[in-house]
Amino acid sequence: MNNIHSSSNLLNEQTETIKRNYRGQDYPVKVLQIGEGNFLRGFFDWMIHECNKQGNFQGSIVVTQPRPSGKGMIEKLANQDCLYTLMIRGLQNGAKIEHKEIIPVFAGALNPYEEWKEFLALACSPTLEFIVSNTTEAGLSYQTLPWKDGEPIESFPGKLTAFLYRRYVHFNGDPKKGLIMLPCELLEKNGDILKRYVLQHSKDWGLPLTFMEWVERDNLFLNSLVDRIVTGFPEKEAECLFSKWGYRDLLLNTAEPYHFWAIEGNPELEKKLPLRKSGLNVQWVKDLAPYQIRKVRILNGSHTLMALLGILSGMDTVGEWVSQSESNQFLRETVDNEIIPTLAFDRKEIMEYAESVFERFMNPFVQHRLADISLNSISKFKVRLLPTIESYYEKNQKLPDNLIRAFAALIRFYQIEKMEDGYIGFQFNGDSYVVKDHEQVLSFMCERWSQFKKNELSLQNLIKQFLGNDLFWDKDLNQIDGLSSSIYEELKEMI
Numbered sequence: 001m002n003n004i005h006s007s008s009n010l011l012n013e014q015t016e017t018i019k020r021n022y023r024g025q026d027y028p029v030k031v032l033q034i035g036e037g038n039f040l041r042g043f044f045d046w047m048i049h050e051c052n053k054q055g056n057f058q059g060s061i062v063v064t065q066p067r068p069s070g071k072g073m074i075e076k077l078a079n080q081d082c083l084y085t086l087m088i089r090g091l092q093n094g095a096k097i098e099h100k101e102i103i104p105v106f107a108g109a110l111n112p113y114e115e116w117k118e119f120l121a122l123a124c125s126p127t128l129e130f131i132v133s134n135t136t137e138a139g140l141s142y143q144t145l146p147w148k149d150g151e152p153i154e155s156f157p158g159k160l161t162a163f164l165y166r167r168y169v170h171f172n173g174d175p176k177k178g179l180i181m182l183p184c185e186l187l188e189k190n191g192d193i194l195k196r197y198v199l200q201h202s203k204d205w206g207l208p209l210t211f212m213e214w215v216e217r218d219n220l221f222l223n224s225l226v227d228r229i230v231t232g233f234p235e236k237e238a239e240c241l242f243s244k245w246g247y248r249d250l251l252l253n254t255a256e257p258y259h260f261w262a263i264e265g266n267p268e269l270e271k272k273l274p275l276r277k278s279g280l281n282v283q284w285v286k287d288l289a290p291y292q293i294r295k296v297r298i299l300n301g302s303h304t305l306m307a308l309l310g311i312l313s314g315m316d317t318v319g320e321w322v323s324q325s326e327s328n329q330f331l332r333e334t335v336d337n338e339i340i341p342t343l344a345f346d347r348k349e350i351m352e353y354a355e356s357v358f359e360r361f362m363n364p365f366v367q368h369r370l371a372d373i374s375l376n377s378i379s380k381f382k383v384r385l386l387p388t389i390e391s392y393y394e395k396n397q398k399l400p401d402n403l404i405r406a407f408a409a410l411i412r413f414y415q416i417e418k419m420e421d422g423y424i425g426f427q428f429n430g431d432s433y434v435v436k437d438h439e440q441v442l443s444f445m446c447e448r449w450s451q452f453k454k455n456e457l458s459l460q461n462l463i464k465q466f467l468g469n470d471l472f473w474d475k476d477l478n479q480i481d482g483l484s485s486s487i488y489e490e491l492k493e494m495i
């Protein structure tokens with residue numbers, strides 16, 4: 001590892017203080033981290049630092065990149081002696097928090113595509129206990145790949161299989177040397193998926209059955225749900241912050257104070273990974289589903305509603321929406337009266353959760369662009385808001401007014417025209433915005449709205465075709481009593 005004073009100037013007084021006090025980096029390596037992105041550095045690595053500060057974990061991490069093209073980050077890390085600054089900023093219980101800290105948890109940074117031997121050598125470490133990953137939804141995918149001895153394997157599940165096999169061979173299948181996998185990719189049942197891919201690779205590569213049994217029996221692949229808005233390098237303010245601090249950090253990361261991690265696993269695992277003991281907002285749960293539903297329906301559902309109605313009304317960010325009393329009130333009413341009553345949760349607990357979500361939306365430091373959230377809005381609406389409309393109807397035998405407005409906004413949002421370089425929609429004031437979705441979705445909507453414009457299709461029929469399209473929905477939504485007529489009333493006004 002590079003000397004702490006080597007390259008980046010990050011490392012003057014602050015790091016000297018860390019060195020004097022304690023260096024998490026000097027603890028034995030207990031974790032292999034696959035993924036060097038913003039999220040893990042603002043979430044898991046910060047958590048391990050919190051555990052270490054309190055003397056609860058006493059372990060360090062070796063971080064690796066999950067794809068060949070992510071090269072720069074590992075080099076940057078190595079150049080900074082594997083240190084980086086994390087700024088946590090926002091509101092917590094109404095109070096403003098601004099906290100900056102250098103995170104010293106990485107004992108090393110490896111590029112497995114250039115240091116394959118070193119990568120596999122780590123599998124033989126007796127102190128290793130965990131493998132954590134976040135490679136985006138795209139990284140947690142299965143690809144049929146060859147495995148040639150001595151050559152790095154490109155995919156994340158493939159690399160993990162080779163790593164586990166090396167460990168199995170080195171320790172002669174010792175049941176006590178199994179590892180705990182903690183995938184953080186935002187996919188339901190992420191642990192189960194990862195295990196399935198490891199076993200599939202093992203089959204493809206003809207690895208011994210006894211290895212596969214060891215994988216199943218002596219290793220744990222835990223499903224988990226992560227939640228924290230991590231906003232990465234603050235381009236606009238970075239130089240200003242560096243001159244204030246007196247050092248530069250090319251890996252500076254920013255995050256909100258809120259954090260939550262639900263892990264489907266035995267609470268006894270706290271003995272190995274003392275997250276709760278270290279005061280972190282972590283739950284070991286039997287069933288992850290309620291936590292997933294809570295987050296998707298309240299947080300992500302609100303995001304999608306704000307993106308649709310907000311963009312149409314000329315807004316740019318979540319912050320803008322919540323700072324205007326009328327739109328903020330609309331959102332709160334929707335969550336309190338339409339979303340929460342459909343969720344089978346303890347009322348007090350869920351209200352507290354919703355309150356914490358509103359507080360996060362109001363974080364003045366987070367510039368969350370509605371345009372980014374609006375990507376693939378129809379499929380997001382299906383998962384985030386439609387289930388609430390259906391549950392509300394089942395419970396009350398009527399439709400929820402605000403969510404019907406959001407549904408009408410969805411159709412209005414996709415009132416689009418094809419331009420040379422993509423599709424654009426028009427705000428209520430006539431200004432244009434870009435709509436990003438799959439080509440099939442965009443061309444369907446573009447065509448229907450063009451027919452409407454030429455008086456070849458009535459608004460009622462346009463809605464009917466939209467609700468009945470099996471490209472968007474798993475069933476014909478025209479079957480929901482009153483849905484199409486309620487949407488019609490709202491949409492008529494919007495256009």
Ligand SMILES: NC(=O)c1ccc[n+]([C@@H]2O[C@H](COP(=O)([O-])OP(=O)(O)OC[C@H]3O[C@@H](n4cnc5c(N)ncnc54)[C@H](O)[C@@H]3O)[C@@H](O)[C@H]2O)c1
Pocket residue numbers: 034035036037038039040065066067070134135136137138139140156186226227228229230231232
């Ligand atoms: N940033 C957040 O606020 C936040 C919050 C919760 C969940 N997440 C999820 O975490 C994921 C990563 O976000 P981030 O902010 O760290 O982004 P990032 O761009 O900083 O990091 C992405 C990481 O994924 C890897 N990666 C990207 N494509 C890959 C592929 N095809 N195969 C293997 N690895 C690949 C990159 O190498 C990098 O390590 C996102 O999918 C997001 O949904 C992010």
Ligand SMILES: O=P(O)(O)OC[C@@H](O)[C@@H](O)[C@H](O)[C@H](O)CO
Pocket residue numbers: 226227228229299300303372373375
């Ligand atoms: O990342 P997406 O595009 O699926 O969704 C946009 C946001 O809703 C999402 O990123 C949330 O901010 C995140 O899920 C919070 O943990």
